[in-house]
Amino acid sequence: MSAGTEKIDIIVSDIVKVNDLVTRSSFDAPMVVFCPPFPAARIRSSR
């Protein structure tokens, strides 16, 4: 995957103030979630 070329358009759907320092924002993402872990071979450390 090359993150530099694959993009998703999103729209801010909700903004909620959590506390004085934190804001929670939600984004409509009209694409299927694609969130695989990295292939192990590309991860050099223990993560």
Add this chain to the structure above:
Amino acid sequence: MKDGEITRLNPYSLMSDPMDQTAYTISVRRDDAGRGGSLFMHHKVKKGDRMVISYPVNLFSLDLRARKHLMLAGGIGITPFLAQIKQLARSNGKFELHYACRTPALGSYVDELTAAYPNAVHVYFDDQQQVIDLDHLLDGQPLGTHVYVCGPKGMIEWVRKTAAALGWPREAIHYEEFLVPQSGKPFEVYLKRSGLRIRVGEHESLLEAIERAGVEAPYLCRGGACGQCETDVIEYEGEFVHRDHWLEPAERASGRKIMPCVSRFEGRTLVLDR
């Protein structure tokens, strides 16, 4: 995101349920002394705004071979665990969360976590002198437990060192630390393949300067962790300021590699293969 003449490209942890295909949710901690990205998110982004993001990637995934997941969060480092807990709750995975924050008022999501998982969530407030008893906690875990930590650099080091000293296998210790680019002295770089000479400003990263020049460069985390932006150095005269978690000591010493998302350079000449 366009913020005037600046294009802001910031990585955030997705905190919504990974199975929720309708929306992504993030939390942004406001950093009044930072480079402006969080202030932009707090003050300028409005409901209905359009943005463009990269595909999500996961550099801090659960190891589902673990029999139990022991999670340690500090401050806004809680966000990746919110998604992971939803994932584990869905599959009846066994987990325990220990969440340290400065004060109750700054304990984001404490109430909803303790309400939803009263037996699995433990909260510690600095202003009440509550501290995670880490040695005891790590020492008492069943075989097959994996530990995950996300929070300030000092907390991550503390957990990694304590776990290693207690004999935890390296592959059972997971951590997430995203660095942000630090300001520094401006410097010039020659991008040999592009034939461009660029100047990296005091408050921008080398990667941002490359992008500003219109040169496409690979990236994922933009925080010195994923290795995607690793760039070959062709020639240099000066000193590298390496700040990433990716390069091995020998690679740093060789002067042949740089991670432009967080690292800088001080000297007369830097020529990159870009």
